[in-house]
Amino acid sequence: MSLIKTLSQNAAIAAQTLAVLDEQVKNTILLDMARALRAHSDEIIKANKLDLANAESANMGSAMLDRLTLNNDRIESMAAGIETVASLPDPVGIQRDLGDRPNGLSIRKMRVPLGVVCMIYEARPNVTADAGALCFKSGNAVILRGGKEALHSSKMIASILQKVLEVYQLPPALITVVPDPDRALMMELMQQREYIDVIIPRGGEGLINFVTDNSKVPVIQHFKGVCHLYVDKDADLEIAMALLLNGKTQRTGVCNALEGLIVHQDIATAFLPKVAQALAEHKVRINACQQAKSYFDACNVMNDDDFGQEYLDLEIAIKQVDDFDGAINHIRRFGSHHTEVICTQNDVTAARFQRTVDASVVMVNASSRFSDGSELGLGAEIGIATSxxxxxxxxxxxxxxxxxxxxxxVGQVRA
Amino acid sequence: MSLIKTLSQNAAIAAQTLAVLDEQVKNTILLDMARALRAHSDEIIKANKLDLANAESANMGSAMLDRLTLNNDRIESMAAGIETVASLPDPVGIQRDLGDRPNGLSIRKMRVPLGVVCMIYEARPNVTADAGALCFKSGNAVILRGGKEALHSSKMIASILQKVLEVYQLPPALITVVPDPDRALMMELMQQREYIDVIIPRGGEGLINFVTDNSKVPVIQHFKGVCHLYVDKDADLEIAMALLLNGKTQRTGVCNALEGLIVHQDIATAFLPKVAQALAEHKVRINACQQAKSYFDACNVMNDDDFGQEYLDLEIAIKQVDDFDGAINHIRRFGSHHTEVICTQNDVTAARFQRTVDASVVMVNASSRFSDGSELGLGAEIGIATSxxxxxxxxxxxxxxxxxxxxxxVGQVRA
Structure with a gap:
């Protein structure tokens, strides 16, 4: 059997043991994993130095180098992340009652692990620990296929976690790092429908599309985040300004940053001059529609087809609309099903927005930057799905x- | 734009209107659809005669001909099915509270339609009405790609349902029949990731595999049903016999029929002679393992690798195991994640079986034949997922x- 088929099958077999492990045992093991990462931080940093040396000789950019770098603080934060996962309630085994049938059969549903989760990602060695812990707690084996850039670091982190598994007589295949970043092997991984239950790619749009196009295993995708703030005619404009600045300027390179501002025409004259001033202070480049352009000194004028860009930078698109439906239609056309926000003091309008807008997170009077697993109370997140x-x-x-x-x-048979 | 892209895009646009339609309005429309099917039964039967004539000249087998045939009784049953769907609770809009965050943000989840559901199926014209009603009630547009055998019937049924939609000023694209059964068009349909949210194929294993292998849209699969009854050492043997006979002989060509019997060695001498007699009376062919073969007069002796077949006929595989774990391992190796049954009076063993066995339906002291949407209280079913x-x-x-x-x-921003 090939390397990939073997490791996939081993993960599937290992998952059977984990599926029925008690929550307390899983938590004890997770806490041991956190301790082990801290105890072996020197070895992790040593392995990471090999990756960093390779990255430098390959002229990796500074942002990617930064993501790749591990130090004591970052290892501490990985360990703390695993402790957080240990503290989260275990979904496995939770039952919900669907009631009794007229023939006396009692029907319930019980949460069970998916089985084998495969992560395909780029140069972030911390994903190895984060995804390892989340998959373990939820009863799944995980296959980690990271980029070649972080391979030494990932292998070292995984081997430390695996040693903890072995102490508890659990199979190391529960946390498997694909040892070779060859693309042909990744293609083979994506064919293992018999053993792998889901693939979650994390990275740029190119990677996501490549996996989606080639995988025979089901894929959960996170495409881009083109998030809008709609300032309604009944908005509190001070709140609107706070949401706009936080969403656009607090951090720009992230998927839950704002990329578009939609303004109801009734409050445009009251709000847009302030917007022009505040965004100028924050050096945000403006792309405005025909109706809104006059409020801005220097702006790129947008035609109707130009909207929908993910700037990931100090840049924003501004659209004035006639009414609520205009805002909904703009979001339908240019949103990316990630996060959409309304600012309004009108509860009926707010409820209508939350019901109507088709996005994975729909907010009222809150910053789009809260669209994140830990901010929403999930404790940790394995990804964000926009499908x-x-x-x-x-x-x-x-x-x-x-x-x-x-x-x-009690012995019922079908008539 | 191509035919397929156009109809997919139209379905996606139509779905936006339906997503926010009130439950009562949807129910009124569904009841009108049921009435319309009854009122136009002559036209449906006329269209069906065209399909039947084609089928006869193509020498279609009698089972398939039977499935294709529509008469007043079957149209009545389609109409009654739509009325049942109208009576089911609407999942859309249901909220669950995830609690408040320390910063005061309140977090909830709300059920929303998927968007566009595509059914790919063979010669069953009733799927057009059943899937049409289920998708409509759950707020989804549906694209129906049936086999060429039932095309006249499907088109007629859909056009009757569409006329009802038009009365309520709803777009007919909510229920779209692909007008041409050409395979190239089906391939194109499976690439419409931008517009179609899920494909549900219904039919033989060949069709399911073809769709899974070729679709870029996520697929929910129903592979085969290799269902087992495990008779535990603490079983009530009368109940065990009733479950065995009902599961194996009540209807054989269905996915929730029993294909395997697993017997604990402690009750083999008490149970298997009765099994031999009863199955002989029902003319069930026996495939038995080395340990069990001596109980049967005429049987095919099975090696360990021979198990796991879906007979869909009066035929069964019988395996004697040493203990509970032997049963679990046999199911792990040969089950198909469909339905597995234990017969036992021991509640601890029953709970352990339900927790451990990885199948979509795990039963205690009940016939596998109950593994069906309406028997489990779902009212109607769009399919059975084994993934x-x-x-x-x-x-x-x-x-x-x-x-x-x-x-x-109330205006929270992220620090």
């Missing part, structure tokens, strides 16, 4: 499980 | 929805 099947939005432990039916009777 | 992502087991209305996050604040 709808299985999960939609930030994915926590529950997203790594499914439900089976339990039927209990 | 785990998004849905696992019989899929009702809830399976045609997903959940988005709702976040409500």
């Amino acid at each position: 709808k099947l299985h999960a939609y939005g930030p994915m926590g432990l529950e997203s790594l499980t499914t439900e089976k039916y339990l039927v209990s009777g | 785990k992502l998004h849905a696992y087991g019989p899929m009702g209305l809830e399976s045609l929805t997903t959940e988005k996050y709702l976040v409500s604040g």
Whole structure:
């Protein structure tokens, strides 16, 4: 059997043991994993130095180098992350009652692990620990296929976690690092429908599309984040300004940053001059529609087809609309099903917005920057889904499980 | 734009209107659809005669001919099915509270439609009405790609349903029949990731595999049903016999029929002679393992690798095991994640079986034949998933929805 088929099959077999492990045992093991990462931080940093040396000789950019770098603080933060996962409630085994049938059969559903989760990602060695812990807690084996840039670091982190598994007589295949970043092997991984239950790619749009196009295993995707703030005619304009500045300027390179501002025409004259001043102070480049352009000194004028860009920078698109429906239509056309925000003091309008807008997170009077697993109370997140099947939005432990039916009777047969 | 892209895009646009339609309006429309099918039964039967004539000249087999045939009784049953769907609770809009965050943000989840559901199926014209009603009630547009055998019937049924939509000023694209069964068009349909949210193929294993291998849209699969009854050492043997006979002989060509019997060695001498007699009376062919063969007069002796077949006929595989773990291991190796049954009076053993066995439906003291959407109380079913992502087991209305996050604040921003 090939390397990839063997490791996939081993993960699937290992997952059977983990699926029925008690929550307390899993938590004890997770706490041991956190301790082990701290105890072996020197070895992790040593392995990471090999990756960094390779990266420098390959002229890696500084942002990517930064993401790749591990130090004591970052190892401490990985360990603390695993402790957080240990403290989260275990979704596995949770039952919900669907009631009794007229023939006396009792019907329930029980949460169970998916089985084998495969992560495909780029140069972030911390994903190895984060995804390892989340998958373990939710009863899943994980196959980690990281980029070649972080391979030494990932292998070292995984081997430390595996040694903890061995202490508890659990198979190391529960946390498997694909040892060779060859693309042909990744292609083979994406064919293992028999053993792998889901692939979660994390990285740029190119990687996501490549996996989606080539995988025979189901994929949960996170495409881009083109998030809008709609300032309604009934908005509190001070709140609107706070949401705008926080969403656009607090951090720009992230998927939950604001990329578009939509303004109701009734408050445009009151709000847009302030917007022009505040965004100028923050050096935000303006792309404005025909109706809004006059409020801005220097701006790029947008035609109707120009909207929908993910700037990931100090840059924003501004659209004035006639009414609520205009805002909804703009979001339908240019949103990316990630996060959409309304600012309004009108509860009916707010409820209508939350019901109507098709995005994984729909907010009222809150910054789009809260669209994140830990901010929403999931404790940790394995990714954010912008496709709808299985999960939609930030994915926590529950997203790594499914439900089976339990039927209990006293000998009923079908007539 | 091509035919397929156009109809997919139209379905996606139409779905936006339906997503926010009130439950009562949807129910009124569904009841009108049921009435319309009854009122136009002559036209449906006329269209069906065209399909039947083609089928006869193509020498279609009698089982398939039977499935294709529509008469007044079957149209009545389609109409009654739509009325049942109208009576089911609407999952769309249901909220669950995830609590408040320390910063005061309130977090909820709300059920929303998937968007556009595509059914790919063979010669069953009733799927057009059943899937049409289920998707409509759950707020989804549906694209129906049936086999060429039933095309006249499907088109007629869809056009009757569409006329009802038009009365309520709803777009007919909510229920779209692909007008041409050409395979190249089906291939194109499976590439419409931008517009179609899920494909549910229904039919033989060949069709399912073809769709899974070629679709760029996520697929929910129903592979085969290799269902087992495990008769534990603490079983009530009368109940065990009733479950065996019902599971194996009540209807054989269905996915929830029993294909395997597993017997604990401690009750083999008490149970297997009765099994031999009863199955002989029902003319069930026996395939038995080395340990069990001596109980049967005429049987095919099975080696360890021979198990796991889906007979869909009066034929069964019988395996004697040393203990509970032997049963679990046999199911792990040869089960198909569909339905597994234990017969036991021991509650601890029963609970352990339900927790451990990885199948979409795990039963205690009940016939596998109950593994069906309407028997489990879903009212109607769109399919049975044996893959785990998004849905696992019989899929009702809830399976045609997903959940988005709702976040409500008073102007909170991220620090």
